[in-house]
Amino acid sequence: MAAGSQKVSLQANIAYKKYRSNFLKKGIAIALFSGLTYGMYTALITMAMTKGVWADWYGDNKAKLSAFVIAYVIAALGNAINDTCSAVWAILYSIVKGKFGDFVRCVKSTPGRMILLAALLGGPIAGTAYVISLQMAGSIVVPISALCPAIAAILSRILFKQELNKRMMVGIAICVFASFLIGSTSISGSSASANTVVGIIIAVIAALGWGLEGCLAGYGSAMVDPQIGICIRQVTSGIANLFILVPFFSLLAGDIGLSVNLLTQAVTSGAAMPWFILSGLFTVITFTAWYAGNSMCGAGLGTACNGTYAFFGPLFCLLLLGIYGGMPGWSLPSVAWVGAVIMTFGIFVISMNPLDLLRKNKEKEEEVETYDAA
Amino acid sequence: MMPLNYAILKYFTKVEEACADDVINALKDTYGNFKALNKKDVITALMTAEANGLIEETRFELDNNNELKVYYHAHEEGAATINKYIKD
Numbered sequence: 001m002a003a004g005s006q007k008v009s010l011q012a013n014i015a016y017k018k019y020r021s022n023f024l025k026k027g028i029a030i031a032l033f034s035g036l037t038y039g040m041y042t043a044l045i046t047m048a049m050t051k052g053v054w055a056d057w058y059g060d061n062k063a064k065l066s067a068f069v070i071a072y073v074i075a076a077l078g079n080a081i082n083d084t085c086s087a088v089w090a091i092l093y094s095i096v097k098g099k100f101g102d103f104v105r106c107v108k109s110t111p112g113r114m115i116l117l118a119a120l121l122g123g124p125i126a127g128t129a130y131v132i133s134l135q136m137a138g139s140i141v142v143p144i145s146a147l148c149p150a151i152a153a154i155l156s157r158i159l160f161k162q163e164l165n166k167r168m169m170v171g172i173a174i175c176v177f178a179s180f181l182i183g184s185t186s187i188s189g190s191s192a193s194a195n196t197v198v199g200i201i202i203a204v205i206a207a208l209g210w211g212l213e214g215c216l217a218g219y220g221s222a223m224v225d226p227q228i229g230i231c232i233r234q235v236t237s238g239i240a241n242l243f244i245l246v247p248f249f250s251l252l253a254g255d256i257g258l259s260v261n262l263l264t265q266a267v268t269s270g271a272a273m274p275w276f277i278l279s280g281l282f283t284v285i286t287f288t289a290w291y292a293g294n295s296m297c298g299a300g301l302g303t304a305c306n307g308t309y310a311f312f313g314p315l316f317c318l319l320l321l322g323i324y325g326g327m328p329g330w331s332l333p334s335v336a337w338v339g340a341v342i343m344t345f346g347i348f349v350i351s352m353n354p355l356d357l358l359r360k361n362k363e364k365e366e367e368v369e370t371y372d373a374a
Numbered sequence: 375m376m377p378l379n380y381a382i383l384k385y386f387t388k389v390e391e392a393c394a395d396d397v398i399n400a401l402k403d404t405y406g407n408f409k410a411l412n413k414k415d416v417i418t419a420l421m422t423a424e425a426n427g428l429i430e431e432t433r434f435e436l437d438n439n440n441e442l443k444v445y446y447h448a449h450e451e452g453a454a455t456i457n458k459y460i461k462d
Contacts, residue, residue, distance in 0.1 A: 015442040016434050023421050098409035102377040109380070110459045222426035223459060225379045225410075225419070295422040 023296065031293025031305030037286040039312025042142060043320040044279035046134055049078045050327065052269030058135065066253065073249045075132040076124075077262055080241035082131075083123055085280025087238035090231040093284065103231045106224050114220030115232045118213040123237025124245045126209025129202050137199025139330060142313030143178065143340045144203040150175045150350055151211030167349060174346030181339035217291070226291040230284060307347030311340045378408050380460045382419050383428060386448035387456050391432045393443040394420060420446055428452040 049058065056062050057074050065074070094100045106112035126145075133141040150172045221229045242263075250259040267273065290306050314332050322330035332340075376384070381404070382397055392400070394416040405411045410419075423429045429446045437443050448456060 009436065011440070012434060012436045012442065015436065016444070019434075019442055019444065023418075027425075102379070105375070105377045106380075109377070222423075222428065223380065223383060223456070225377070226422075228377070228379075296418075296425060 027293055027296030028305060030289050030296060032308060034286050034289035034293055034306045035308035036312050037282050037289060038306070038309035039142075039314075039316040041279055041282035041286050042134070042139070042309070042313040043316035044275055044282055045078065045082050045131065046139075046317060047320055047325060048082070048272050048275030048279055049074075049131075049135065050321070050325070051275055052271035052273075053265045054078070054269065054272050069250075069253050069258065071136065072132060073246065073253055073258065073262065075135050076128045076241065076245050076249050077259075077266055078135075079124075079128045079131040080238065080246050081263075081266055081276050082279050082283060083127065083234055083241050084238035085276050086283035087231075087234040087280075089281050089284045090227075090234045090288075094227060094231045097227060099225065099228055099231075102225065103228045106228050107232055109224075111220040111223040112232055115217055115224060115229050116236050118217035118220065119233040119236035120240055121209050121216070122213030123233065124240045126206045126213065127237060128241065128245060129206035129209060133199040133203035133206060135199075136202065137196040139314040139317040140196070140332065140336060141199055141203035141206075142317075143310040143336075143343045144200055145206040145210070146307055146310035146313075146343060146347065147175055147204070147207040147211075150347070151207050155211050171346050171348070171350030174349060175343050178339045178343035178346055181335060181342065221291050221295060226288055226295055229291050230288045233287060234284060308344050310343045310347065311337075314340060375404065376460065378405050378410055379419055381405065382416065383423060383448075383456045384460055384462070386423075386429050386446065387453045389447075391445045391447040393445045395443065417444075420444075428456060 048054070054074075057065060057070060061070070091100065091103075094103050107116065130141070130145050133145070154172070217229070217233070224232070246263070247256055247259045250256050250262075293305060314336070318330050318332070321327045378401070381401055385397055385400055386392065389396070389400075394413050397416050397420070398411060398413065401411060410416075420429065424431060424446060429448045429452055432445045432447050434442060434444045
């Protein structure tokens with residue numbers, strides 16, 4: 001800072017200190033909130049897909065859907081409905097905040113188009129992979145998909161020649177160890193199934209998509225207002241899921257008309273739609289908080305705080321589906337909980353040096369002291 | 375007309391330094407009816423731009439009403455990035 005020898009009063013110093021620390025604290029709180037609400041979104045979308053017509057598709061299957069349709073078309077449809085609901089919430093919110101006009105203007109700009117491309121990677125590809133893996137292997141995939149900061153760090157090194165130092169590599173090793181710990185509980189247990197293993201592999205695709213999204217969107221969202229950025233993301237994702245991905249999977253299943261048929265049944269399912277409307281709301285909240293948190297306290301610390309969803313995801317699944325819904329199979333083995341906590345720590349180590357937190361505070365204090373002395 | 379956030383960033387490529395009040399005064403003719411053109415939101419936008427390395431802080435002072443004013447400017451690299459992605 002080019003403060004020079006300017007004299008500033010003690011009162012100004014106090015006001016300045018408060019101004020600085022309030023912003024950082026607000027950024028950390030928002031980023032942590034994004035991890036918490038991501039856990040809620042995970043539980044709500046999973047709950048939605050157990051209600052109404054979804055209960056039949058994933059249960060008795062009186063509709064006689066093929067294994068492919070259930071694994072891929074239905075999961076993509078769930079993600080499409082969730083993202084479309086969240087797009088409606090995002091547009092409504094932008095109207096309330098008087099930012100809808102800017103949303104339209106941003107889409108036409110270069111940073112807006114970068115977010116749009118990131119949304120295609122994160123929404124239809126990673127989002128659908130996440131829902132497929134959740135349906136195949138349960139909440140055990142949540143910490144696996146949370147590997148995205150590790151993958152983002154590796155991709156940034158390969159694509160943009162960004163730094164990948166020893167601390168980051170140690171963090172990645174911690175994450176890989178934790179994912180092995182979590183994965184081993186399902187693979188080696190008596191309940192091991194091919195579905196679980198495939199689900200975990202598909203969760204890695206989700207992590208890869210979100211890692212790529214993080215690389216691209218990070219740059220675009222430096223200039224676009226976070227609320228507008230999320231509006232672009234959710235509208236792109238909702239449209240691409242509903243009009244490209246679901247029909248594409250239906251075509252692969254041998255009947256493109258299936259997408260319209262299943263969509264009609266899903267949106268008229270009165271028991272499931274309220275849960276999708278809620279999960280859509282939490283999708284907007286969590287992604288807005290993630291983008292805003294990253295912008296306010298830096299992508300490193302922001303991503304570290306958001307990474308706590310590795311823990312909050314399974315927790316809210318247990319609370320909503322296991323305890324509130326009375327459904328079996330949502331309590332993870334204790335080893336997996338330990339793994340989730342270790343992975344959260346590993347994400348933190350990749351994203352930032354914990355000592356930097358102390359160092360930054362000290363630097364700020366020294367800056368203010370310099371003012372005092374001047 | 376460009377989005378408000380872009381206009382705020384672009385403004386810093388045209389002035390030596392500015393605080394939130396300066397930004398509001400400069401943009402109120404065009405963006406006066408925007409809800410987000412208020413001191414709180416503009417300060418958040420400035421601090422976010424700073425966190426992203428587009429602008430940097432130059433000094434601070436208390437005004438006659440004892441309100442803190444923090445001044446920022448776009449350094450060479452920040453101005454180049456803003457001009458690269460946000461065209462006039």
